[in-house]
Amino acid sequence: xxxxxxxxxxxxxxxxxxxxxxxxxxxxxxxxxxxxxxxxxxxxxxxxxxxxxxxxxxxxxxxxxxxxxxxxxxxxxxxxxxxxxxxxxxxxxxxxxxxxxxxxxxxxxxxxxxxxxxxxxxxxxxxxxxxxxxxxxxxxxxxxxxxxxxxxxxxxxxxxxxxxxxxxxxxxxxxxxxxxxxxxxxxxxxxxxxxxxxxxxxxxxxxxxxxxxxxxxxxxxxxxxxxxxxxxxxxxxxxxxxxxxxxxxxxxxxxxxxxxxxxxxxxxxxxxxxxxxxxxxxxxxxxxxxxxxxxxxxxxxxxxxxxxxxxxxxxxxxxxxxxxxxxxxxxxx
Amino acid sequence: xxxxxxxxxxxxxxxxxxxxxxxxxxxxxxxxxxxxxxxxxxxxxxxxxxxxxxxxxxxxxxxxxxxxxxxxxxxxxxxxxxxxxxxxxxxxxxxxxxxxxxxxxxxxxxxxxxxxxxxxxxxxxxxxxxxxxxxxxxxxxxxxxxxxxxxxxxxxxxxxxxxxxxxxxxxxxxxxxxxxxxxxxxxxxxxxxxxxxxxxxxxxxxxxxxxxxxxxxxxxxxxxxxxxxxxxxxxxxxxxxxxxxxxxxxxxxxxxxxxxxxxxxxxxxxxxxxxxxxxxxxxxxxxxxxxxxxxxxxxxxxxxxxxxxxxxxxxxxxxxxxxxxxxxxxxxxxxxxxxxxxxxxxxxxxxxxxxxxxxxxxxxxxxxxxxxxxxxxxxxxxxxxxxxxxxxxxxxxxxxxxxxxxxxxxxxxxxxxxxxxxxxxxxxxxxxxxxxxxxxxxxxxxxxxxxxxxxxxxxxxxxxxxxxxxxxxxxxxxxxxxxxxxxxxxxxxxxxxxxxxxxxxxxxxxxxxxxxxxxxxxxxxxxxxxxxxxxxxxxxxxxxxxxxxxxxxxxxxxxxxxxxxx
Numbered sequence: 001x002x003x004x005x006x007x008x009x010x011x012x013x014x015x016x017x018x019x020x021x022x023x024x025x026x027x028x029x030x031x032x033x034x035x036x037x038x039x040x041x042x043x044x045x046x047x048x049x050x051x052x053x054x055x056x057x058x059x060x061x062x063x064x065x066x067x068x069x070x071x072x073x074x075x076x077x078x079x080x081x082x083x084x085x086x087x088x089x090x091x092x093x094x095x096x097x098x099x100x101x102x103x104x105x106x107x108x109x110x111x112x113x114x115x116x117x118x119x120x121x122x123x124x125x126x127x128x129x130x131x132x133x134x135x136x137x138x139x140x141x142x143x144x145x146x147x148x149x150x151x152x153x154x155x156x157x158x159x160x161x162x163x164x165x166x167x168x169x170x171x172x173x174x175x176x177x178x179x180x181x182x183x184x185x186x187x188x189x190x191x192x193x194x195x196x197x198x199x200x201x202x203x204x205x206x207x208x209x210x211x212x213x214x215x216x217x218x219x220x221x222x223x224x225x226x227x228x229x230x231x232x233x234x235x236x237x238x239x240x241x242x243x244x245x246x247x248x249x250x251x252x253x254x255x256x257x258x259x260x261x262x263x264x265x266x267x268x269x270x271x272x273x274x275x276x277x278x279x280x281x282x283x284x285x286x287x288x289x290x291x292x293x294x295x296x297x298x299x300x301x302x303x304x305x306x307x308x309x310x311x312x313x314x315x316x317x318x319x320x321x322x323x324x325x326x327x328x329x330x331x332x333x
Numbered sequence: 334x335x336x337x338x339x340x341x342x343x344x345x346x347x348x349x350x351x352x353x354x355x356x357x358x359x360x361x362x363x364x365x366x367x368x369x370x371x372x373x374x375x376x377x378x379x380x381x382x383x384x385x386x387x388x389x390x391x392x393x394x395x396x397x398x399x400x401x402x403x404x405x406x407x408x409x410x411x412x413x414x415x416x417x418x419x420x421x422x423x424x425x426x427x428x429x430x431x432x433x434x435x436x437x438x439x440x441x442x443x444x445x446x447x448x449x450x451x452x453x454x455x456x457x458x459x460x461x462x463x464x465x466x467x468x469x470x471x472x473x474x475x476x477x478x479x480x481x482x483x484x485x486x487x488x489x490x491x492x493x494x495x496x497x498x499x500x501x502x503x504x505x506x507x508x509x510x511x512x513x514x515x516x517x518x519x520x521x522x523x524x525x526x527x528x529x530x531x532x533x534x535x536x537x538x539x540x541x542x543x544x545x546x547x548x549x550x551x552x553x554x555x556x557x558x559x560x561x562x563x564x565x566x567x568x569x570x571x572x573x574x575x576x577x578x579x580x581x582x583x584x585x586x587x588x589x590x591x592x593x594x595x596x597x598x599x600x601x602x603x604x605x606x607x608x609x610x611x612x613x614x615x616x617x618x619x620x621x622x623x624x625x626x627x628x629x630x631x632x633x634x635x636x637x638x639x640x641x642x643x644x645x646x647x648x649x650x651x652x653x654x655x656x657x658x659x660x661x662x663x664x665x666x667x668x669x670x671x672x673x674x675x676x677x678x679x680x681x682x683x684x685x686x687x688x689x690x691x692x693x694x695x696x697x698x699x700x701x702x703x704x705x706x707x708x709x710x711x712x713x714x715x716x717x718x719x720x721x722x723x724x725x726x727x728x729x730x731x732x733x734x735x736x737x738x739x740x741x742x743x744x745x746x747x748x749x750x751x752x753x754x755x756x757x758x759x760x761x762x763x764x765x766x767x768x769x770x771x772x773x774x775x776x777x778x779x780x781x782x783x784x785x786x787x788x789x790x791x792x793x794x795x796x797x798x799x800x801x802x803x804x805x806x807x808x809x810x811x812x813x814x815x816x817x818x819x820x821x822x823x824x825x826x827x828x829x830x831x832x833x834x835x836x837x838x839x840x841x842x843x844x845x846x847x848x849x850x851x852x853x854x855x856x857x858x859x860x861x862x863x864x865x866x867x868x869x870x871x872x873x874x875x876x877x878x879x880x881x882x883x884x885x886x887x888x889x890x891x892x893x894x895x896x897x898x899x
Contacts (some may be wrong), residue, residue: 058545
């Protein structure tokens with residue numbers, strides 16, 4: 001009897017609760033996003049770089065972009081871990097050497113604009129698409145170093161004169177530092193062996209090695225070090241705010257290893273990802289890089305001031321990475 | 334469960350009451366709450382919609398004014414010429430015009446004029462004409478391609494110290510559709526505050542989003558709740574925009590033609606607290622009515638079952654022979670009627686019984702009369718008297734005693750009087766015992782204790798003799814010596830007559846039968862039954878005959894009677 005009554009009561013009350021429950025869902029359908037309108041971008045760029053580009057991409061294409069930020073190595077590890085399952089669509093940022101190292105997790109894509117792009121560091125099998133060139137420069141404090149006395153070349157950095165006054169980050173921790181070290185070895189290889197270069201340079205650092213590339217500029221502006229080795233982009237940005245520093249491009253030429261973008265394997269929104277990669281090398285974005293973002297365009301015939309470049313040996317740097325870092329550790333111990 | 338309930342009338346009633354009281358209460362409660370909730374939510378939603386509409390209208394109005402101002406600026410030759418002017422006098426003229434045109438809109442936006450290359454040339458902003466906007470990018474690019482309308486964009490460059498939130502732009506074209514420059518309008522956070530003030534409730538959060546749901550402007554409350562971010566993340570992930578865990582409810586309204594959205598975040602009208610409270614109140618009410626049900630079920634079942642119980646008890650007593658039993662309910666309902674008819678029925682039975690007894694008596698009377706008619710009792714008396722005197726003359730005293738005793742017994746038993754005085758009754762019993770003494774050769778003795786003040790009490794005749802007869806014949810059977818003691822006394826206005834013997838006592842089964850008043854089985858002791866019946870018939874059930882064995886041996890029979898005097 002009781003059970004039947006309960007059932008009857010429940011059936012009486014049910015419509016009431018249904019009445020109360022509705023009303024929240026109607027906004028839902030109206031604002032549903034189609035999967036074809038989405039894109040997930042993993043980026044190691046700073047907000048000031050990816051922000052305007054991603055927003056402009058949204059405005060121009062109508063595609064909603066979800067941005068996942070992180071350090072280059074963290075994001076690449078994540079991509080490796082996800083291994084094409086529930087992963088993002090595009091890896092935006094990271095040196096081309098790093099991207100190349102994780103080639104197994106990317107899908108090959110050759111941009112339709114590749115003919116217009118500088119092909120010095122182009123990926124032969126389309127693992128990545130270059131995004132911006134990042135030359136390594138020597139920065140110095142104008143107040144502490146007279147312009148006549150500035151170092152002019154990589155060779156100058158091995159000069160005993162600068163002992164203890166060079167700001168340089170640990171190449172084991174900083175990608176740009178490693179590139180700078182390799183560029184130096186490569187450029188000085190005519191009359192010095194790899195070991196000699198490293199030994200003299202390390203002794204010139206006088207045991208004071210910075211833990212990250214971010215510190216280089218600070219050390220120089222603060223006058224703790226007279227000169228430093230870092231990326232052109234960071235120096236240009238700082239020069240806008242701070243009149244104390246200046247930079248020089250080494251006479252022998254410098255390495256300008258680009259960063260790039262790569263299509264993640266099994267990208268759920270592959271078409272949109274391709275559109276995004278195309279957009280990153282488009283004329284407008286590349287122009288914006290030079291105009292406002294202190295970077296060098298990868299497009300041929302870009303407006304930026306010509307600098308002397310050496311062709312950085314990506315293969316050598318990748319293959320000898322362990323060996324060189326081990327040597328570095330030994331020397332700096 | 335079912336059987337447990339069915340076993341008690343009280344529980345059945347209780348269940349009925351619960352169903353009757355609780356179910357409608359819960360249903361109406363739920364109904365009321367949901368109706369109230371729906372109604373309140375609707376009102377609330379309407380109010381919110383009103384606010385949204387007022388925000389919408391205000392923004393639309395502001396954008397209209399901006400567009401108008403932009404049109405005026407664009408059509409003003411002096412200002413347009415001023416874009417490329419380096420001559421400070423002409424520039425000054427252009428500035429004057431610009432300030433004139435934007436006079437009323439100073440509170441709403443900063444107006445800038447950019448040249449075709451995106452360099453700022455004139456500006457009403459306190460920061461002055463500084464900064465650049467890339468003409469191939471974002472705002473200016475869209476303004477150039479949609480050259481006849483005002484473009485609204487979320488500001489993306491931090492060019493001024495006071496960051497603009499929203500930028501509007503119109504391209505200035507000459508007759509050949511060549512771009513001469515741009516009118517750019519910056520709406521900063523403080524402008525937004527001015528624009529929106531008074532259109533919404535302060536405690537609500539307002540956020541303006543662009544078409545990709547990125548934050549253009551958020552009030553403090555909206556920023557704290559990170560409205561824009563939350564909504565964008567949810568929309569991207571395909572989750573429900575409104576989630577039950579939210580502390581606030583969102584209302585979303587697209588702003589026509591601008592691609593902007595207005596989000597209003599509001600504390601929900603039915604917070605968890607309110608819901609809990611209503612549920613709590615309902616629970617308390619339910620518990621109260623439950624207690625009431627229990628109490629009512631108790632009272633009600635007592636009210637209903639009490640008369641039934643009384644009736645069934647009365648019935649049991651009537652079955653036991655107590656015809657004086659009356660229920661006497663004072664109630665006027667069906668139970669009262671039932672009790673009354675029960676009382677009527679017992680009365681009727683009693684009357685019938687009395688009538689029967691009366692008829693029986695009449696029959697007895699007629700039998701005696703017949704005997705009297707057959708044999709003149711005076712002849713018997715006289716004969717017995719003569720025997721007595723002859724016996725005396727011949728000195729046979731025992732014969733004389735027997736003859737006179739018999740005469741006395743005979744006279745009393747055939748007299749028409751129903752009641753005799755206690756002294757007469759006692760002397761009758763003595764005469765009987767004297768005769769029996771002679772019959773049984775004097776092997777028993779007797780004593781009589783009769784207080785003087787009780788001698789004139791009237792009792793039905795021949796009520797002691799059957800008891801004494803029983804004592805002599807059954808009690809003292811096969812005894813060498815026996816003693817009978819007749820003790821009469823008054824106790825609590827009741828006349829007590831006790832007959833003791835020191836014989837073998839009475840059989841327990843006989844005592845039981847006597848107690849049960851079982852006439853059928855009382856063979857050989859029918860005298861006891863008769864005495865008891867006579868007394869009950871005459872005086873009512875509180876009087877009668879009681880027999881028991883004495884612990885020291887022998888039996889005691891006790892008759893109780895009311896004290897009646899002539």
